[in-house]
Amino acid sequence: MIGQAAEFDYAGAQACRILKEAGVNVVLVNSNPATIMTDKALADEIYLEPPTAETIKRIILKEKPDSLLAGLGGQTGLTIAMQLSKDNFLKENNVRLLGTDAEAIDRAEDRKLFKDTMNEIGQPTIPSEIANDVATALEIAEKIGYPIIVRPAFTLGGAGGGVAQNAKELEVIAKTGLDMSPISQVLIERYIFGWKEIEFETNLRALLAEYGYSLPKVINLLDPHASRRAPAVEAKVRTRKPRQVKVYKNPHSGEVVETKGGNHRALKEWKAKYGSDTVESWLTK
Structure with missing residues (x-):
């Protein structure tokens, strides 16, 4: 398992707990010493090291795991898993990817593959095209019109991307995005700032209600132990007796x-x- 940041703490900790309950020896790599995921009760072997491809390779060679769970460690975990898969390191060491496989990660992370997948299922997408160099990015922008948003592939939190109002701005942002993308790829997309936003939670609650579900029921399905936990005890207001002289x-x-x-x-x-x-x-x- 590759852990990476605080926002993935809950998912990673739950995965460690479930794997341990199933009798699986858990080797955890996480660079965040503040997370409960690195508690000895949650993993058998813990490596507090920077999550890089070289680090993971060294740990795999030492621990010899049969599987790798990278889908709960954010962008870092996914990127490393793809690097190890593409250079055949996982296959050579008999390590399989658990959960999200390499093809699914590729479809979600590679901008072109994701757009092609949406087109295959008839899902409308915002006008956009893939560019692997600045000249192509400028040509695409002229075709679909400004403002443009640049989305680099395989970067943390969209790092290297940005909005360009004209060709001069696009030239700078596109170059930055291409430099930061590990596969030198950016999606040049029409910027839709100002369009109507859909409140996801409101629509989700309505959809769940239509099928007779509620968010607490979904939470219990995802985390069966949630309903067994003791309810929070309300703090009692304690009145302090005046001390006697x-x-x-x-x-x-x-x-x-x-x-x-x-x-x-x-x-x-x-x-x-x-x-x-x-x-x-x-x-x-």
Whole structure:
């Protein structure tokens, strides 16, 4: 399993827990020491190292796993899995990809393959084309019209992309995107800022209700243990009782001390000199 960032903590931690329950030896690679995913209870072997292709290769050669789960580690996990798959490293070491396979990752990450897939199923897409160099990007932009958004392939969070209002801006953004994309590929797409946005959660709730489901039911399907967890205990408001004033009278000097907490300086001196039990016997009320 390749972990990568805090937002994948829940998914990765749940995967580790399920695999452990199934008796699978879990080898975890995660560069984030703050995540609970790196707790010894969740993985058998833990590597707090930068998730790179070379790091994963070294760990695979050492641990000799039979499978790799990369779909829960964000873009880093997917990118590394594709690199190891394309150079035949996984096949040569008898490691199979669990969950999302290489072909599915490619279809989702490669801009051209994704667009082709949408066309195959008749799903409308925004006017766009693939470019592997700046000159092609400029030609595509002239054809579909500005403003243009540049979407690099296989980058973290769309890094290297941006919006261009004209050819001069596009030239700079396209070059950056091509440099950052590991396969030197960008999608040149018409920018649709200002179009109507659809609230996903509202539509999801309506769709679930149509089939007699609710979000809590879906959560229980995804995480069967969720409903077994003890409900959160409401914090009780605790009223603090006022402390009683205590009065001590020193029979030797006749001095009187009034205190609530017992931290009076004179009282401490008396206890040090005569002993706590003796001073407590001087309590008058």
